[in-house]
Amino acid sequence: MSRKIQTLDSDVVVIGGGIAGLWLFNALNKQGYKALLLENSTLGGGQTIKSQGIVHGGTKYTLSGNLTKAAECIAGMPDRWRRALAGDDDVDLRDVKILSEGHYLWSPGDIASRMTSFFASKALRGRVDQLKKEEDFPDIFRHKGFRGKVYQLNEIVLDIQTVIKALTKNFQSRILKVDWQQDTTVVTSNGEIDCIEHKLGDETLQIKAKKFIMTAGEGTVGLMKQMNISKPEMQLRPLHMVMLKTSHQEPLYAHCLGTKIVPRMTITSHPTEDGNWVWYLGGEIAEDGMERNPEEQIRVAKRELSVLLPWVNLDDADWATLFVNRAEPKQSKLLRPDAAFIHHSGNTMVTWPTKLALAPNLTDEVGKQLNIEPSGNEGFALPEGVTHPEICQPFWSEAFNKNA
Numbered sequence: 001m002s003r004k005i006q007t008l009d010s011d012v013v014v015i016g017g018g019i020a021g022l023w024l025f026n027a028l029n030k031q032g033y034k035a036l037l038l039e040n041s042t043l044g045g046g047q048t049i050k051s052q053g054i055v056h057g058g059t060k061y062t063l064s065g066n067l068t069k070a071a072e073c074i075a076g077m078p079d080r081w082r083r084a085l086a087g088d089d090d091v092d093l094r095d096v097k098i099l100s101e102g103h104y105l106w107s108p109g110d111i112a113s114r115m116t117s118f119f120a121s122k123a124l125r126g127r128v129d130q131l132k133k134e135e136d137f138p139d140i141f142r143h144k145g146f147r148g149k150v151y152q153l154n155e156i157v158l159d160i161q162t163v164i165k166a167l168t169k170n171f172q173s174r175i176l177k178v179d180w181q182q183d184t185t186v187v188t189s190n191g192e193i194d195c196i197e198h199k200l201g202d203e204t205l206q207i208k209a210k211k212f213i214m215t216a217g218e219g220t221v222g223l224m225k226q227m228n229i230s231k232p233e234m235q236l237r238p239l240h241m242v243m244l245k246t247s248h249q250e251p252l253y254a255h256c257l258g259t260k261i262v263p264r265m266t267i268t269s270h271p272t273e274d275g276n277w278v279w280y281l282g283g284e285i286a287e288d289g290m291e292r293n294p295e296e297q298i299r300v301a302k303r304e305l306s307v308l309l310p311w312v313n314l315d316d317a318d319w320a321t322l323f324v325n326r327a328e329p330k331q332s333k334l335l336r337p338d339a340a341f342i343h344h345s346g347n348t349m350v351t352w353p354t355k356l357a358l359a360p361n362l363t364d365e366v367g368k369q370l371n372i373e374p375s376g377n378e379g380f381a382l383p384e385g386v387t388h389p390e391i392c393q394p395f396w397s398e399a400f401n402k403n404a
């Protein structure tokens with residue numbers, strides 16, 4: 001017996017509900033496009049929830065002592081996010097929890113003197129301020145054992161789960177959970193996507209769109225195969241992050257300056273359900289830690305912290321690590337891409353934001369290149385009975401339960 005077909009005409013289908021897809025999906029809907037979002041797992045559960053939540057203004061990328069293209073492109077992002085946080089953007093982030101209004105940069109030892117004049121330069125004015133008085137330092141550096149310099153960067157740190165919740169709440173009826181093995185297929189012809197077919201009871205929902213936009217992070221390559229798209233290529237930059245959960249330490253948001261372009265260590269702090277804090281460690285330690293097993297990586301992290309913050313007592317901490325990939329468009333020599341990325345193939349756009357902070361930049365660029373008018377979306381929704389994906393949970397609790 002042939003299945004009954006129900007057709008849903010849309011302007012844009014966005015595939016992948018991390019920060020890139022969610023921001024884009026929200027903005028398009030706000031602008032009057034009939035936009036749908038398809039997600040095959042949990043919303044935000046890829047790189048987005050595993051990120052450190054820093055809305056970079058690019059200062060991290062100036063650590064080599066000059067302003068790279070990455071730093072220039074990203075410079076406007078903190079202000080852009082602040083507008084969204086104030087409810088003054090297409091995307092409304094008023095419900096988002098700000099973990100820290102600024103990110104700090106500290107330098108142990110002599111690196112400070114080499115960088116001081118650069119940090120004071122005109123190019124960085126307003127982005128990096130040296131904290132001259134000890135009373136302005138974050139608590140952890142107000143210790144007699146601390147010798148270095150502390151700078152404040154114009155970079156907010158956000159509670160990412162609240163970002164995902166804020167981006168999900170307005171247009172839930174337009175978000176579909178898909179399983180490409182079980183209930184959903186792509187129909188292509190002549191290098192274009194004709195439609196996406198989704199099984200719904202004994203009917204087939206045929207989703208048509210003028211544009212299909214992939215924002216599936218690491219999953220983009222699999223999607224491209226399904227759609228017979230061979231370019232662009234993706235690169236994965238693997239990281240071995242470290243987490244420690246403490247009951248008595250203050251939250252800390254800071255990059256430690258090292259001798260490389262990457263900070264020697266980047267520390268962010270995230271609240272846990274049981275009222276503690278997880279310190280999440282990235283930077284050089286995570287990039288160099290891929291060959292180490294979790295025990296070795298934890299040993300290295302403990303040693304690094306005992307050198308960088310020797311007065312901080314972490315004896316009561318629980319430790320865990322996380323292997324995670326950053327998914328980006330391929331660059332020569334695994335270099336970091338420095339702006340949001342878009343590639344057109346027929347009626348599809350393949351995209352990566354390359355950084356959480358650049359999600360609005362990706363949305364703006366897609367907007368410029370979309371070339372379709374919004375057809376108006378009042379009353380537009382998926383049919384009753386479809387499954388909507390859940391919002392991801394922070395992964396800390398699971399990581400520490402494993403170790404218990």
Ligand SMILES: Cc1cc2nc3c(=O)[nH]c(=O)nc-3n(C[C@H](O)[C@H](O)[C@H](O)COP(=O)(O)OP(=O)(O)OC[C@H]3O[C@@H](n4cnc5c(N)ncnc54)[C@H](O)[C@@H]3O)c2cc1C
Pocket residue numbers: 015016017018019020021038039040041042043044045046047048049050051052053054055056178180215216217218219220222223239241282324325326352353354355356357358
């Ligand atoms: C450890 C770490 C720390 C980071 N810290 C920062 C930071 O502090 N600041 C910053 O700016 N950037 C940071 N980044 C980078 C940032 O996290 C990523 O650039 C950003 O989250 C990528 O978002 P995305 O939406 O493209 O991908 P993802 O968050 O990975 O989302 C992709 C989504 O697509 C879904 N999906 C996958 N395949 C399919 C499919 N076939 N069909 C449907 N859906 C699919 C996934 O389930 C997922 O929900 C960090 C990255 C890592 C790994």
